Amino acid sequence: MFNVKAAVSKFESVFEPALLAELETNSMLMTVKGGDTMLNPGQTIRAVPLLLSGTFKVSRVNDEGQKILLYYVKEGESCAMTFTCCMMSHFSVIRGTAEEDSELLCVPMDVMDGWMVKYPTWKRFVMQTILNRFTEILKSIDDIAFKKLDDRLVNYLKEKAKATGSSLINLTHQQIGDDLGTSRVVVSRLLKKLEIDNKLLLYYNQVKLLSEL
Amino acid sequence: MFNVKAAVSKFESVFEPALLAELETNSMLMTVKGGDTMLNPGQTIRAVPLLLSGTFKVSRVNDEGQKILLYYVKEGESCAMTFTCCMMSHFSVIRGTAEEDSELLCVPMDVMDGWMVKYPTWKRFVMQTILNRFTEILKSIDDIAFKKLDDRLVNYLKEKAKATGSSLINLTHQQIGDDLGTSRVVVSRLLKKLEIDNKLLLYYNQVKLLSEL
DNA sequence: AGCGGTTTGTATCTTTTGTTACAAAATATA
DNA sequence: TATATTTTGTAACAAAAGATACAAACCGCT
Numbered sequence: 066m067f068n069v070k071a072a073v074s075k076f077e078s079v080f081e082p083a084l085l086a087e088l089e090t091n092s093m094l095m096t097v098k099g100g101d102t103m104l105n106p107g108q109t110i111r112a113v114p115l116l117l118s119g120t121f122k123v124s125r126v127n128d129e130g131q132k133i134l135l136y137y138v139k140e141g142e143s144c145a146m147t148f149t150c151c152m153m154s155h156f157s158v159i160r161g162t163a164e165e166d167s168e169l170l171c172v173p174m175d176v177m178d179g180w181m182v183k184y185p186t187w188k189r190f191v192m193q194t195i196l197n198r199f200t201e202i203l204k205s206i207d208d209i210a211f212k213k214l215d216d217r218l219v220n221y222l223k224e225k226a227k228a229t230g231s232s233l234i235n236l237t238h239q240q241i242g243d244d245l246g247t248s249r250v251v252v253s254r255l256l257k258k259l260e261i262d263n264k265l266l267l268y269y270n271q272v273k274l275l276s277e278l
Numbered sequence: 279m280f281n282v283k284a285a286v287s288k289f290e291s292v293f294e295p296a297l298l299a300e301l302e303t304n305s306m307l308m309t310v311k312g313g314d315t316m317l318n319p320g321q322t323i324r325a326v327p328l329l330l331s332g333t334f335k336v337s338r339v340n341d342e343g344q345k346i347l348l349y350y351v352k353e354g355e356s357c358a359m360t361f362t363c364c365m366m367s368h369f370s371v372i373r374g375t376a377e378e379d380s381e382l383l384c385v386p387m388d389v390m391d392g393w394m395v396k397y398p399t400w401k402r403f404v405m406q407t408i409l410n411r412f413t414e415i416l417k418s419i420d421d422i423a424f425k426k427l428d429d430r431l432v433n434y435l436k437e438k439a440k441a442t443g444s445s446l447i448n449l450t451h452q453q454i455g456d457d458l459g460t461s462r463v464v465v466s467r468l469l470k471k472l473e474i475d476n477k478l479l480l481y482y483n484q485v486k487l488l489s490e491l
Numbered sequence: 492a493g494c495g496g497t498t499t500g501t502a503t504c505t506t507t508t509g510t511t512a513c514a515a516a517a518t519a520t521a
Numbered sequence: 522t523a524t525a526t527t528t529t530g531t532a533a534c535a536a537a538a539g540a541t542a543c544a545a546a547c548c549g550c551t
Contacts (some may be wrong), residue, residue, distance in 0.1 A: 085471050100329075127424065133424075149405055152405045153405055155409055158413055181400070188394060189366075192495075195408060202415055202419070206415070207344075209419065213537070215537095236387060237497085237498065238514085239497095247422065247539080248538085248539065248540075250538095250539080251537095253498095255500060269498065269547050270548090411524085425509090450527085451529070452527095460509080461508090463530095463531090464507095466528095466531085467508095467530090469529095470529090481517095482516080482518070482529075483517090495549105496548090497546105497549100500545075500549080501542100501544090501545100502532070502541105502542090503522100505541100506537100510535075510536095513530105513531090514530080516529070517526100517527080517529085518525100519526070520525075521522100
């Protein structure tokens with residue numbers, strides 16, 4: 066549990082002192098429970114979040130309600146799309162959901178706009194965030210366009226394991242299918258094949274990754 | 279054919295006077311022939327292009343050499359990825375090819391960085407460009423992940439027709455396949471089906487879109 | 492232990508896309 | 522005009538993924 070001062074100090078190595086001071090007076094601490102959706106497509110954005118702890122999942126939801134995982138936002142990071150939407154007062158084009166209980170520092174957009182001009186470290190942070198996301202989204206496109214589902218599934222599981230720091234993953238096949246943009250049956254089928262190949266073990270609500278994976 | 283003065287005047291309604299003046303003294307006029315590739319993945323970027331005439335095609339090329347069309351850059355626009363890479367002195371993650379003969383105004387990165395701070399209209403332009411590309415890339419993801427190839431092909435053809443202003447499209451099936459990330463045979467098959475359905479006509483090197491499409 | 496809801500396993504069938512191979516048509520070039 | 526090259530058409534087959542349906546296993550709860 067953070068207070069604002071402690072929260073701001075997390076960014077000591079990234080932001081210049083004057084900016085840290087402004088951050089302390091202008092930002093708002095927030096806690097979110099795992100599973101809560103903070104942001105939906107179409108919603109307008111009034112503040113930008115800096116993630117202090119936990120993980121956020123950013124996914125694309127199209128007009129037909131189909132969804133696919135884009136990327137995770139981790140501790141010390143922020144969301145590139147929120148930045149850009151916020152700065153252009155544009156509604157959101159993505160969904161942001163807390164994966165685990167998370168804490169975030171929210172910076173109102175009107176303050177933030179001036180920071181781009183006043184603080185080089187803020188500008189750098191914003192541009193780096195955007196660059197990172199562009200890079201990750203392009204990697205997603207590579208995968209979706211050219212990789213087969215079994216590969217994507219393996220990548221997904223590995224990514225998940227790295228994110229949670231555990232080889233035991235708590236997800237139903239349905240949830241995995243949602244993230245990959247496919248059906249539960251397909252996921253079950255592929256997971257079973259991986260189990261037969263000794264790459265993992267399947268339990269109720271859980272997947273245990275083995276070293277062979 | 280532009281001189282720098284005339285070129286800069288194209289942006290009169292977008293940029294403030296002082297910025298237009300700087301643009302005039304600091305930018306470089308360039309012409310590129312249709313088909314020429316200006317930028318490849320891995321290459322470092324020293325200048326940002328503002329497109330004066332023509333069209334650029336931006337595509338993703340992954341490590342295995344597979345490629346897929348991301349978006350077009352049109353007159354008066356610029357490339358979001360180039361902005362961000364440039365500002366963070368990061369190598370390119372995309373390929374940029376001139377679709378037709380094009381003219382561009384190149385702004386060296388060292389000048390450009392200061393403009394973010396000095397000129398609100400530049401900052402706005404940059405953020406708007408980034409937002410537009412994010413939006414388009416997400417649309418691409420929707421398509422690639424959830425649409426079937428025949429739909430994607432139709433969209434592609436329509437887009438192409440709109441870009442060139444003509445319903446007669448000069449492309450081989452192979453080229454179309456490259457842009458969509460699939461094989462020539464598949465494209466031929468789908469095109470033939472569309473022809474049978476009276477949606478278009480097929481010629482050597484050409485596709486004529488009909489109103490039914 | 493029994494019940495109801497959720498999750499998983501699996502079979503079957505269909506559709507979509509990819510692959511290979513070869514011939515025919517169109518064009519370019521000598 | 523003759524020949525080479527490029528482009529297109531198509532068949533036949535394989536692989537991948539989606540859809541439907543139903544049973545079995547698991548869990549939480551009483």
